[in-house]
Amino acid sequence: MNELLAAYRYLSNNFGQIQASKRCGCCNCMEVFPPEEIVGWLGLTMDNMNDPSAVEQQTAMCPYCGAEAVLADKSGLPINAVFLQRMNEAWFQRTLIRKPK
């Protein structure tokens, strides 16, 4: 599988992976930052907030731009400007595959 396609699934429901990572990067604004900087998570509601698996399934929001586009090094993918730029072009500019809302 194309690594850009493979990487896309790590951009959501990535709480557990990010907690285990040392370095994260945003595919929208291309900032690189440690996981501790992430303060915004999506996915918990009043109904599932006591469910440990729901906590693990949260999606990180970038601390710089707020996008749900955070990739963590635990995914095995390179967290650097070149790779983030490639992800950005593939997913956020040319909309290779449009993300379902």
Ligand SMILES: [Zn+2]
């Ligand atoms: Zn960002």
